[in-house]
Amino acid sequence: MSTLFMDVLGDAAFSTLPARVQALHRATGTRTYRGKADVLRGTGLLARLCGLVTAQPPAAQGVALQVQIAATSAGERWTRNFAGHLMRSTMWARDGLLCERLGLVTFGFALSTEDGVLVWRVRSVRALGLPLPAPWFDGVRACESEVAGRYRFDVEARLPLAGLLVHYRGWLDVG
Numbered sequence: 352m353s354t355l356f357m358d359v360l361g362d363a364a365f366s367t368l369p370a371r372v373q374a375l376h377r378a379t380g381t382r383t384y385r386g387k388a389d390v391l392r393g394t395g396l397l398a399r400l401c402g403l404v405t406a407q408p409p410a411a412q413g414v415a416l417q418v419q420i421a422a423t424s425a426g427e428r429w430t431r432n433f434a435g436h437l438m439r440s441t442m443w444a445r446d447g448l449l450c451e452r453l454g455l456v457t458f459g460f461a462l463s464t465e466d467g468v469l470v471w472r473v474r475s476v477r478a479l480g481l482p483l484p485a486p487w488f489d490g491v492r493a494c495e496s497e498v499a500g501r502y503r504f505d506v507e508a509r510l511p512l513a514g515l516l517v518h519y520r521g522w523l524d525v526g
Contacts, residue, residue: 371502372469372495374502388416391410392515418432429442449462449471502523
């Protein structure tokens with residue numbers, strides 16, 4: 352059975368990913384993963400406002416993280432719980448992109464694999480349904496990898512004028 356990430360990446364690219372990354376994105380139904388994360392947040396007014404509308408977690412080091420992923424025929428619902436702070440998003444495939452609605456913003460990501468790392472790159476952005484220039488979001492990046500047998504993630508968002516919005520990275524136990 353094909354899954355959302357398998358559909359967007361294609362079988363050949365998906366098969367080049369490390370075992371833990373494949374396991375996280377191959378699973379179906381509802382599953383829960385636990386781990387830890389370090390979170391940095393931008394402190395400027397614009398950075399705080401952008402973080403608010405996308406429900407970004409507060410700054411913390413070594414915070415407990417629980418990620419629940421519920422896969423349906425329409426896509427996936429992700430609930431990230433950073434020690435009580437919930438960040439929810441919905442993901443689906445459209446026109447070869449992985450679309451993610453996070454608060455008031457919808458991103459279209461091109462996915463690729465580079466040396467065993469799953470890389471997310473912004474190709475389109477809509478806020479409240481209105482398109483925004485994708486180059487404004489060149490500072491938004493995400494990657495997933497496996498280090499020493501553990502699933503790792505690294506997500507960073509920087510915007511012109513606002514600077515750093517959020518940078519969170521860490522690990523999850525993925526069997």
